[in-house]
Amino acid sequence: MSDQDTGARILIVDDNTKNIQVLGTMLREEGYQLNVAQNGVAALKVVETVLPDLILLDVNMPEMDGYETCERLKAADRTRGIPVIFLTARTDTDDIVRGLDLGAVDYLSKPCNRRELLVRVRTHVALRAHEKEAERRAEEAIAERDRNLKWALLGKATPAFVDDYAEDARRIRAQAEWLTRGLDDDDPNKTRAATIERLVEAHLTRLIEIADITQEEMGLELGALDLPNIVDQFVRTWTLEQTPGTEVTIDTDVRYTGAIRADRGRLTNAWRKLVDYAAQLQRESDPGTTPAIQILTYDDNDAIYVGIQSPDPGITAEWREGLFDAEHEHEGEDPKRALDLYYAKRVVTDHAGQLAYRFRQGKSLFAMKFAKP
CATH class of the missing domain: 3.40.50.2300 (Response regulator)
Known part of the structure; x- marks a missing residue:
């Protein structure tokens, strides 16, 4: 033996x-x-x-x-x-x-x-052992390349460069799909082709995330926007785009009814990532239920506040350290979620604002603070 x-x-x-x-x-x-x-x-x-x-x-x-x-x-x-x-x-x-x-x-x-x-x-x-080892090495190689690519592009690459890179990945995915369709179900190569297709799909997802993060290269398109209207349209769009199994109920508490000076696209994209993150916290703490998120707006003399709030057990003090850093890692957490928070923080910072996480009265709150126009 x-x-x-x-x-x-x-x-x-x-x-x-x-x-x-x-x-x-x-x-x-x-x-x-x-x-x-x-x-x-x-x-x-x-x-x-x-x-x-x-x-x-x-x-x-x-x-x-x-x-x-x-x-x-x-x-x-x-x-x-x-x-x-x-x-x-x-x-x-x-x-x-x-x-x-x-x-x-x-x-x-x-x-x-x-x-x-x-x-x-x-x-x-x-x-079988050789096949599993080959699959493991392929996944590790792509994961390592993915990490290197992320840090090479983060905050440096133009969206056009990322798009070109993504197009190459799409061509590889198309070839893998073609190969998969042309093989019999019992052909071992079909499993390998499906693995390639899955890994390339994951690679594309990360490239899209990087493209989001690098949008600041294009600069902000600032304008005076009606905040209640933005919130209302955001909720409507979210509701229309939901798919079975990913439903989220969004309620609003709009107390500030004035304007905010912001880049509409980037601001609502940041909200989307924060809502996704808050919804996932609820799914992990109470599987099988539909997450319920509340969007809050209010103000004081000098600032406008927008909050994404959800009832959940919160996150530990250790987890909160560096929560909005791109390289933030927490055991069991998808690295993509760290990039989501990094992107949201970057958008708020680009608007000369502040983003913080708080936990109070059994609810997580991602609070954004902006100067009044």
Whole structure:
């Protein structure tokens, strides 16, 4: 046994207890970790929580046979890449071809020769390990390039430059989509193409975020704007653009009814990012409910205040440190959310204003302060 096999996990699916015992003994002696299931239904439940490196699958089983089990495994993104070896007493060529057509990587007849079984198991476990390592390195490489690109462009690149870079990514995505459509569902390359497509999509999303952040290169288009009207149109637009699963209820408390001198597009874009952030805080604290956000406006003698408020448990003091920094990192938080807050703070600062986070009376408040025109 090679070192790379140690610790690999194998799922044995067979309704015959004796077969499971025999296979289990052979594989444990080689250092493999095991999970077992006695029919296809049980096997599908196992892979919901544990992803094996290889599945040894019997054909004739109650409730769900091996063919249907394999078909379902290959139809799901989560389990499509797991290699499946059929183990069965059937030796008819049509049966073998059927199993391979469903996506199995190999087919062994019972009773299995120990040496042949272990060689094939070792081969497919090693191939799976290499494939997973290649996927991991690809994701790490793109993530590292993404980080480097973000810091290279942050506050420096023009929107036109970012657009050119994004167009290159769109071309790569289009090629990946074309490749995915041209491959059979059981072709391992289809999974790889889908992975490329997903990674490029994530890259495009980050480029769009960077494009938002670098808009200050174009300068502000300031004008005297009616604040109640801006708030009303923002809420209307938000409501129209909502999609199922991302609904947010927005209420308003408009106490300042005058004008504000601002760049309408950039200011409302900052509001959008703050509402998104506040809504996510609510979703994390109370999953399954529709977030309820309130937009407040009020004033004093010298300043105008706009607040994005939401009922939630708030965020910790540690989390608040550097909350609006572009490089802010908090365990479990999507880095994109840090960029959202950085962008909002930058917009407010460009308007000679201030943005702060407060927590009071069970509510989070992102408070923006602007000078009166």
